[in-house]
Amino acid sequence: MSLARRPASELPGDPAQLRLVYSHGHPAVPYEDEDTLEHWRVSIRAYHDEEEECADGCTDACQQLIDNGSEAGWLRLWRLRDNTGADRWMVADAQSGDLESIAATVLDDGEYSDAFQEIIDCPVGDLLILDRVFLARPWRGFGLGPVFAAEAIRRLSGGCCAVAAEPGMAEWPENRDEVNDADRATAKAKIAALWESIGFHAFHGGVQLLDTSLQESIDLHRARRKDLEDLSAAYRAHLEGRPALPELAVTPPASPATPVPAATRQPPAPAPEAEAEPGDGLAAAASLSDLQRKCTFSGWSPGDRAAALAVAAQATHDTDLRQLAAQVKHVHFGLRDAWTDAITFPGRLFNVHPFRENPAALGPLAGLWVYGSNLNGRYRGRSHAVGGDCQHARPLTPDTERMTLADLLDLTSFWEWNGPSCSFCHGWSGQRLTPDQHTHYLTVLAGHQR
Template sequence: MISPKRSVDDLPGDPRRLNLEYRSWHFVSSEGDRQGLDEWHVSVWANRFLDRPKWSATKTVQDDIGSMRFFRLRMDDRFSPFPFADAESYDTGLSNLVLGVYDLGGGGYRQEFRDAMTCPDGDLLVLFDVRLEEAWRGFGLGPILASEAIWHLADGCSAVATGTHPWESVGFRRHVSPLGHLLDPGSGEARALRDERRRDLDALADAYRESLRRGRPRRP
C-alpha cells in the first residue's frame, strides 16, 4: 500500500469520480500505417457536482487535472527504430528508450530483453510523460492512474518501458544497461501490483468520504 504524503482532508475531490479519456490519431495515408507507431494521449478528468437550486437537476462538470502520453511500437515488419534517432522529429529520451531494447544489427528485440521478459514477442508500450495538477499530488494518485492506463493499453505488449517516474509500486524494475526500467505484463508480480493500486484507490476514496462525514467543508 502506498502511504499518502498529504492529509486526505486536502483532497480536492472524490478519487472515485476520476476518469481517463484515451485519444489516438493517424494521418489518412499508407505512410502512417507503415510506420508501425501509435501515439496515445490520456487525459485525467475529475467529475464534480455543481450546486443547484432545490428540486433542479444535478449538473456535473469535468476538470482537466492531468495527462499521460504513451507510444505503442508494433514489433512487426512495419516498425523501424531509425526515426527515433532523429532528435528533430522525436525526443532523444524516447529514442534512447527504444534503442535500448531494439537490436539495430539483427532486428527485433535485443537478446537481453528477450531473456528478461515473460513473453518477448509482443509490442512495446512506452510511458513517455505524466502530468498531474499540484492540488492532486501527494496522495498516491500518480501510480494509481499510471497503472490503470498501462493495463488498458498494454494488451498484447511484451513490455512497458519508461524513462519518467519509474514507479516500483506499478511494477517497473531496473534492468541492466541498455534496457533501463521495464514492466513485464506477463509477470504475476505486475498483475498483483495492479490490484494493489486499485485497493489503494478504494482506501483513499473511503477516507475522503469519511472526511466529509466528519464535517470537512466541501471544496468548490
C-alpha cells in the same frame, strides 16, 4: 502499501470519481511512421456530479463540468509496433530523444536485445512506452500517479510483451542550471520507486521494464486500486466529519505472529544517524538506507532483498567489491544494479577537477578504490561505470578493472578527449566514501568553489 504523502482532507475532490479518457487519431491510410509509432494521450478528468447541487446554486459553468469535466492531469504513452517493415529505433529517434534512449536500450539491430529477451518471459510483440504522467498540483502527493499509470497500461498493453519507462525530471525550473546532478538523481529515484510499485523493474541505463505476462503486475495493479478505494473512503469520511476507516491509519501493520525463517529475515533498519549524511550518493553511511529504500517499493523477492542487504553490510572501504558481487549473482538483475549503486557512486557525481589540478589535495581519497570496464584503455572502446546509473554502465563482475583514485588520476590517457572515459557516466565508479573521505572531499570542494 499506500503511496500517499498528503492527508485525504487536502484532496480537491473524490479521486474515485475521476475518469480516464483515451484519445488516439490516425489517417485511414497511415503514412511515414504512423504505422510503427502510435501516440496515446490519456486525459484524467474531474466531472461535476449532475445530481449534486452547489451550495450557491449551479451555473452554466457547472453544466460544462457535467458535460466535459476539467482536466486534473494526463498521461502520454507510445506503442512501438513490431513487424511493420520500419526500423523502430529510427522511428523512435525521429520522435524524441527520450524515446530514442529507450529504443536504443531495448533494441539491437532492429530486434529485441539479448538482455531484453533474457528477462522478458515472452519477448514477442509490441513495446508500450510510458512516457509521461502529469497531475495538476492540487492532485499531487496522494499516490495517484502509479494508480492511473497502472490503469492506462492495463487497457493499452494488449499485444505488448513489455512496457518501458525511463524515470527522470518531471518538471524543470525556469533556470535549468539551478538543478544539479544530485537533484536529478533524487527525482529519478523517487519516480523509479513509484513505477516499481506497479511492477516495473530496473533494466539498463535508467530504463525500467514491466513484463506484461507476469502475475506480479496484475497483483500490484489490484493493490493500487485498493489504495485508491481507501483514499476515496478517507476523503468521504472527512466530508462527513467521521473518522477514517481503521485500515487508513498511518501506523505500520503488526508483525506476523509466526516467526520469519532466518533465511528470509531482513537486516534491521539502519540507525537514524545513517540518514544524517547528505543525500549526494557519495557517502557510505547511506548505503544500507539507500538500498533499503529501493527495496521497499520493489517486487523483488524477500529472500533476494535480504541477501542483497546482508552482502551490502559487508562492504568496507578496502573490500574488493568484485568478490562481494559474486555473492549476489543469483538475485534479480535489477536488484544487482541497485546493490551496486548503493555501495558505489558513478564518476559523474564526483568533481575530480580540484584533484586533477592538485593531486596533493587527495589526502585520504588517494586510496579510494575505483572500478570501470576499461580504466587502462587496453580494449577497444570506452570505459564505463558499474551499476544501473546510465545506459552505458556495466555490471560489477570479476572482470571489472580496479585501481586507486590516485592511480586513475595518473593515467593521462584516461582523461584525454579521445581517451577511454565515457562522457555519460564518466567511465568509472568509486567505492562509497568513508566519513573521513567524505568530509575531506566536501572541504576541498568548498575551497575550490570560492
